Amino acid sequence: MNTSSRQSILERVRSATETAAPARIAEAYAALPRDYLRQGAMTREACLDLMIERLREYDAEVVETSPEQLLAAIRAQLETSGKRIFAAPEGLPSEWLIPGLDWKVDRGLTTAEIEAAEGVVTAAFCGIADSGTIALHHSPAEGRRVLTLLPDWHLCILRASQVVETLPEYFSRCPKPPALATYISGPSATADIEMTRIKGVHGPRFLHVLLVHDESIFKVAIRQGVDSKSARSTVSDGLPALPGTPDEL
Amino acid sequence: MSSVVPDRVVLDPRFAPPFPQAALPVLRNPQLRKNVAHAIDVIQGKRGKLVAEKTDWQALRTAASAIRSHALENLGAYLEQFEERCTAAGGIVHWAADAGEARSIILDLVRHENANEVIKIKTMTSAEIQLNPFLEANGVNVFETDLAEIILQLGEEEPSHIVVPALHVNRSQVREIFARRMGLKNLSDDPKELTNAARTYLRQKFLTIPTAIGGANSLIAETGSVAVVESEGNGRMCLTLPRTLITLAGIEKVIPRFQDLEVILQLLARSATGERMNPYTSLWTGVMPGDGPQEFHVVLLDNGRSSILAKPKQRQTLKCIRCAACMNACPVYRQTGGHAYGSVYPGPIGAILTPQLMNMEHAQSLPFASSLCGACYEVCPVKINIPEVLLELRSQVVNQERRQAGRIFDPLYLGLRIANFLFAGAGRFHAAQGLGRIGARLFTRKDGWIHSLPSVGAKWTQTRDLRGLPPQNFHEWWAARRKEAK
Numbered sequence: 001m002n003t004s005s006r007q008s009i010l011e012r013v014r015s016a017t018e019t020a021a022p023a024r025i026a027e028a029y030a031a032l033p034r035d036y037l038r039q040g041a042m043t044r045e046a047c048l049d050l051m052i053e054r055l056r057e058y059d060a061e062v063v064e065t066s067p068e069q070l071l072a073a074i075r076a077q078l079e080t081s082g083k084r085i086f087a088a089p090e091g092l093p094s095e096w097l098i099p100g101l102d103w104k105v106d107r108g109l110t111t112a113e114i115e116a117a118e119g120v121v122t123a124a125f126c127g128i129a130d131s132g133t134i135a136l137h138h139s140p141a142e143g144r145r146v147l148t149l150l151p152d153w154h155l156c157i158l159r160a161s162q163v164v165e166t167l168p169e170y171f172s173r174c175p176k177p178p179a180l181a182t183y184i185s186g187p188s189a190t191a192d193i194e195m196t197r198i199k200g201v202h203g204p205r206f207l208h209v210l211l212v213h214d215e216s217i218f219k220v221a222i223r224q225g226v227d228s229k230s231a232r233s234t235v236s237d238g239l240p241a242l243p244g245t246p247d248e249l
Numbered sequence: 250m251s252s253v254v255p256d257r258v259v260l261d262p263r264f265a266p267p268f269p270q271a272a273l274p275v276l277r278n279p280q281l282r283k284n285v286a287h288a289i290d291v292i293q294g295k296r297g298k299l300v301a302e303k304t305d306w307q308a309l310r311t312a313a314s315a316i317r318s319h320a321l322e323n324l325g326a327y328l329e330q331f332e333e334r335c336t337a338a339g340g341i342v343h344w345a346a347d348a349g350e351a352r353s354i355i356l357d358l359v360r361h362e363n364a365n366e367v368i369k370i371k372t373m374t375s376a377e378i379q380l381n382p383f384l385e386a387n388g389v390n391v392f393e394t395d396l397a398e399i400i401l402q403l404g405e406e407e408p409s410h411i412v413v414p415a416l417h418v419n420r421s422q423v424r425e426i427f428a429r430r431m432g433l434k435n436l437s438d439d440p441k442e443l444t445n446a447a448r449t450y451l452r453q454k455f456l457t458i459p460t461a462i463g464g465a466n467s468l469i470a471e472t473g474s475v476a477v478v479e480s481e482g483n484g485r486m487c488l489t490l491p492r493t494l495i496t497l498a499g500i501e502k503v504i505p506r507f508q509d510l511e512v513i514l515q516l517l518a519r520s521a522t523g524e525r526m527n528p529y530t531s532l533w534t535g536v537m538p539g540d541g542p543q544e545f546h547v548v549l550l551d552n553g554r555s556s557i558l559a560k561p562k563q564r565q566t567l568k569c570i571r572c573a574a575c576m577n578a579c580p581v582y583r584q585t586g587g588h589a590y591g592s593v594y595p596g597p598i599g600a601i602l603t604p605q606l607m608n609m610e611h612a613q614s615l616p617f618a619s620s621l622c623g624a625c626y627e628v629c630p631v632k633i634n635i636p637e638v639l640l641e642l643r644s645q646v647v648n649q650e651r652r653q654a655g656r657i658f659d660p661l662y663l664g665l666r667i668a669n670f671l672f673a674g675a676g677r678f679h680a681a682q683g684l685g686r687i688g689a690r691l692f693t694r695k696d697g698w699i700h701s702l703p704s705v706g707a708k709w710t711q712t713r714d715l716r717g718l719p720p721q722n723f724h725e726w727w728a729a730r731r732k733e734a735k
Contacts, residue, residue, distance in 0.1 A: 005344045005345060005346045005350060005551075006344040008346060009344050009346055009500065009549070009551045009555060010325055010328065010329070012551070012555035012556070012558075012559075013324050013325045013328065013500065013555050013558060014325040015559070016324075016555055016556070016558040016559035017321070017322055017323065017324060017325065017558060018322070019325060019326075020322075020323060020326070022326065025323045025326055028319060028322075028323070029319060029505055029506075032312065032315045032316060032319055033308075033311050033312055033315050034312050034512075035305070035308040035311065035312070036305040036308040036309045036312055036512065036515075037304070037305040037308075054525070058528075108539075111456060111490060112456075115456060128526075130525065131525035131526035132525065132526070133526050138540065144539065144540045144541075145485065145488075145489045145531075145540055145541055146489045146490065146540075146541075149482065149485050149486065149489055167511050167514060167515055168511045170511075171507070171508050171510070171511040174507070177469070177471065177472045177474065177506075177507035177508075178532065179338070179472070179474070179533070179534040179537060180532065180533055180534065180537055180540065180541075181530075181531075181532040182485070182529065182530065182531055182532070183514075183526065183529070183530040184528065184529060185524070185525065185526035185527065185528050185529075186528050187528065188480065188481050188482035188528050188529065189480050189481070189528050190396045190444055190480055190481045191291075191413070191480070191522065192395070192396040192397040192400070192413060192415055193396070193400075193415075193420050193423055193440040193443055193444065194284075194287065194288065194419055194420050194440060195287070195288050195291035195292065195413070195416075196420075196440040198440050198441050198444040200444075200448075201396060201444055201447070201448055201480075201481035201482055201483065202394075202448060202451065202452075202455070202481050202482035202483045202485070202486050203481070203482025203485060203528070203529060204482075
């Protein structure tokens, strides 16, 4: 490395600006205006409806299910996909690996093996309704980055309790910044030729989302007129705890 | 070979012709103008709808502007923090004072890999330093992987927009380029089929070429992470599959914290492509064992940025997040397209960024390539006051010209000096006005309009008519009215 360029660039930068002490910088940063919408105002049901609507606008297929029906829903998705070879992250709950299909569990799969998989099934970290975005933090149940990249068909299992309304709500769900993250808003797309949107360039061309309604107590609470904020803390969970989900945080 | 743009396009500001001259081929090419106008209408329509649904749009702009300004004001500290955190996470940080140094750092890295092929994510910064021709000249085959960049690379075209670089090329032109260069005789001009051709063309390259070069949308000081936004997944391929990843980024790309992305990401896709969010955003931190490239280099590029930073009024240029909303909104860009700017950064942001990156030694015509209507400022997600910077740069260009020998006899400058003298006193002004009215009568036609003026006046009348002066002006009317009242 050429240390003299490092020095000369930093010197030029410092002489161009006022050099402040770290404490002053932190103070100035804390005082930056942030008057934008942080917390959404929708009911949980409206928020989930919005998430579904946005995903469908991206041509993603969304199926709603309950924790009890989840395995049947996964089976139905896989069977109707017309695919046989599926990749799965190592940390995916083993009961999700529906028997009778060719599963490639990622215990160090090669790129060629992943490329040979026709589909992939993963969990997710968070869903953001405002933009229909799925955030992956690549935990053991969400898999390495390449796993959700090469297979053409991606089934993502998202729990209702993971869905937030606004992007800032997602950021406040990150206890510390993730080292790795991928935000997916619909299948890969391009509009480079005459601004015509074409679905599916290099990433998966088909995105399927199973939305698992795991907020049953919460929903009952709303119907009984309980304040939504106190209800939020009593969200129960019909699913076995998954790695990389907010429960763990 | 048939090029979409008939006249040779030069995007090197050192050699490009001045804007009015470079704009002519486009203005005379109806197909090109149609391609540009169509693309812009589509993006603008989508953007308008999505911005309108965001009730906190102005608050987001204010926050983004403040975050970017704060990052620039404390750039030294944040750069060092980024370097420290990125290095701690296994990344290797390089510093390049100028384009030449960046090119040779990258070539050394590629040679160290024994690579004779690289895959690339679209990065305007690499176009700024003219990386591709340099690598090719040194025996490295470069494969662009963004669809628009493939179109340009295979068609030997130049980018005309920073987000949709091939917006000046239409589907039948893309078909012709792909059919010829990929050997696909039976290709149709259906965008879906063309996109599929690109997918097939690149798949093996993604899977086999072990070295990738890309850019950065944000460098996060707090964590040493890099963020890249994209649509197609070619970015994810380049960021995930190769053994070695080289990221080239301008020093101004740094943001203080991970959480700042909650502002930038809400603004960027809406402003750039009229989407609520781009299909893929990737964030990574140094080297992640078992996931992605196991060797990661960041090349931090100055190339004129630190001297822009030193000028308080111009510093805001560096807040830019490269969304291209300003060019989509610009009435001048709409007519001329991007090539007229003679730079990889066209449109209003290019008109202020390019001459500054050139230390005001080239591209001096660009600050004048604007009607100062302010549409660019209005749409800018980080509130860069582009008209203010344009005016500042114009005054610098005029001062440069004034210092040049021979300027004393230039009719324009002579005229302006006379005007300066006349406007300085009311008596002189009224006398000149009277004389001017007599003079203007010589050129005013029966319809009350002046259609052509001689000498410097022709610069005005060659593109527009001028209304003839009325027999009585306001001052005279006012004086006569007061006299009557008495």
